[in-house]
């Protein structure tokens with residue numbers, strides 16, 4: 001790492017319009033408080049030998065009745081377990097599918113000027129990525145990961161049919177410090193009756209770049225420095241203005257607005273690259289807690305937006321805790337330059 | 351708490367324009383991962399008897415030479431320790447005061463279309479709130495807390511003189527899960543060469559409300575339900591669309607754009623209310639990790655902005671970890687309705 005020779009730099013990204021402060025010196029600051037983030041025990045730690053279900057885990061094979069209703073399953077290959085992937089309702093949903101969908105701009109109360117409230121209508125689903133408690137997403141082969149991605153896409157297409165659903169946020173939490181409450185490998189999606197704030201900000205920022213430069217923010221990048229890996233259809237990079245150390249974006253090389261339009265070949269390609277990147281992060285950072293999020297276009301945007309919306313998958317290892325500066329300003333401090341993270345991950349064999 | 355009778359609701363606040371999903375059912379979800387947030391050991395835990403300095407703490411009385419340079423100190427009252435408060439440079443600054451201030455729009459590189467980078471110029475200071483290792487901010491009396499607030503304001507006024515400083519973010523981290531690396535009671539401020547993203551979003555949102563309703567988002571609130579406590583000059587509320595459980599805002603009752611214009615009387619009043627609120631949170635939530643942030647107007651905004659910018663102090667206990675939904679969408683899930691948090695805190699004797 002060229003750490004010693006580098007000084008601080010502030011960078012603004014062209015997708016979210018966020019300022020990030022890069023400061024290698026920060027990583028040398030001392031602490032007299034115990035780090036809150038213990039190495040994330042592998043989910044398999046509590047499982048019996050041979051991947052037997054953990055007695056209390058409702059996501060394990062054979063415990064389907066302890067879960068909220070199933071939406072669909074991906075059947076197993078011949079002579080294996082009865083399913084490979086299950087998409088189920090979240091038993092403790094943040095938004096409720098049985099609530100009355102909000103009328104357009106239907107307000108239920110206003111406390112201070114300008115505030116709005118709507119019933120908590122929406123869809124909150126869980127994707128169980130494997131029947132086995134001791135298998136992590138990147139332990140599957142590329143085909144296995146691609147099946148998970150295709151299950152996301154299929155469910156997003158179903159939710160898109162509902163007129164009140166404006167966006168579906170697909171995400172994965174791995175490890176307690178990344179927010180996960182369940183160890184069994186899974187991801188989630190939330191279909192919301194509004195376009196979430198970060199999505200609006202992202203579209204506005206990409207639009208501004210497009211209008212000024214005539215280019216999509218994600219269609220080209222000249223620098224080899226931030227490049228990590230690629231396949232026929234996707235590139236993995238450490239983004240120029242990464243908010244988090246070792247943050248990775250996997251971007252389709254062909255301009256494309258909607259994740260859910262991914263086809264089988266694309267999914268296989270993405271599955272293979274996602275698997276490689278998660279394996280690299282796990283190896284380099286000792287199985288860190290992480291989140292990944294899919295950033296797509298909201299449903300029903302006008303066709304004039306499509307030239308500047310380009311979907312991508314963001315992977316964020318959780319190596320430190322954010323503090324008051326980030327919460328207050330929306331601006332992140334990152335001790336690791338993306339060029340340095342990219343070099344390390346690029347050279348790592350996985 | 352009326353928890354059982356409530357169902358999910360989505361609310362949008364009138365200051366940041368953020369959507370928050372309130373979902374009491376979420377607090378009942380199980381976990382098979384160890385919570386990452388152990389009760390936050392009181393900073394005094396490691397101190398010797400009688401508040402003797404902790405051997406390794408550079409913020410303690412007598413260890414001044416182990417710190418980065420002092421900017422100013424608040425002298426002690428007669429026959430007490432040589433200082434009560436010290437404002438010092440951060441030894442591991444995110445932004446550097448010795449860097450070349452960026453020329454307006456000076457770019458140092460562009461990797462993808464629309465990205466920008468500037469040298470990491472700025473000011474990163476630490477406010478040591480007490481010479482004693484075992485004293486927490488709310489252990490001081492109202493006068494002691496108000497002196498800390500006046501020290502913030504004085505330093506902000508100094509930084510405002512620098513033409514390249516656009517904003518100063520004042521914040522405090524308490525406890526490891528709130529990002530703190532040092533246990534000794536302190537806060538920080540960062541003077542940035544750009545207006546941070548959340549500040550821009552806040553101003554835009556408050557402007558939109560003002561233009562539509564002719565009212566400042568923070569000048570009035572009708573509901574007694576979210577009210578917690580007040581003094582002559584300030585109100586403490588649980589904001590209608592709180593992103594975090596038990597989040598508190600302390601708002602000047604008279605419209606005012608700039609925190610740093612606070613005078614001695616106002617500071618005493620705020621000191622007393624801040625102290626009460628921190629004591630209430632500590633009592634109710636068992637000394638939780640928390641952050642507080644001061645949200646003020648950027649320097650040199652045009653006078654037409656002043657009618658809708660209203661400064662306030664936000665306190666955020668860190669009771670859970672955010673996950674991929676929040677990181678991806680910018681939208682928070684909060685299991686505790688602010689009305690319920692307000693009622694509990696209002697009725698708590700402190």
Ligand SMILES: Nc1ncnc2c1ncn2[C@@H]1O[C@H](COP(=O)(O)OP(=O)(O)O[C@H]2O[C@H](CO)[C@@H](O)[C@H](O)[C@H]2O)[C@@H](O)[C@H]1O
Nearest residue numbers: 058067068090091092173179180181182379671673674675
């Ligand atoms: N038997 C069962 N059947 C069906 N579903 C079941 C179930 N038992 C548990 N579940 C659900 O499974 C999900 C597991 O999700 P994760 O472990 O990814 O994190 P969680 O959603 O708890 O919270 C993290 O992610 C969210 C969203 O980012 C953050 O708000 C939060 O702070 C963070 O801890 C939970 O949402 C839970 O409700």
Ligand SMILES: Nc1ncnc2c1ncn2[C@@H]1O[C@H](COP(=O)(O)OP(=O)(O)O[C@H]2O[C@H](CO)[C@@H](O)[C@H](O)[C@H]2O)[C@@H](O)[C@H]1O
Nearest residue numbers: 029321323324325408417418440441442523529530531532
């Ligand atoms: N001898 C000395 N003299 C002067 N200064 C000294 C010093 N020894 C240490 N310091 C400084 O004291 C500060 C203590 O700050 P905090 O404990 O509030 O959190 P920190 O800034 O480490 O990071 C938290 O807050 C930041 C900003 O929100 C987040 O980026 C980060 O992830 C989170 O952990 C550090 O910034 C450190 O550099």
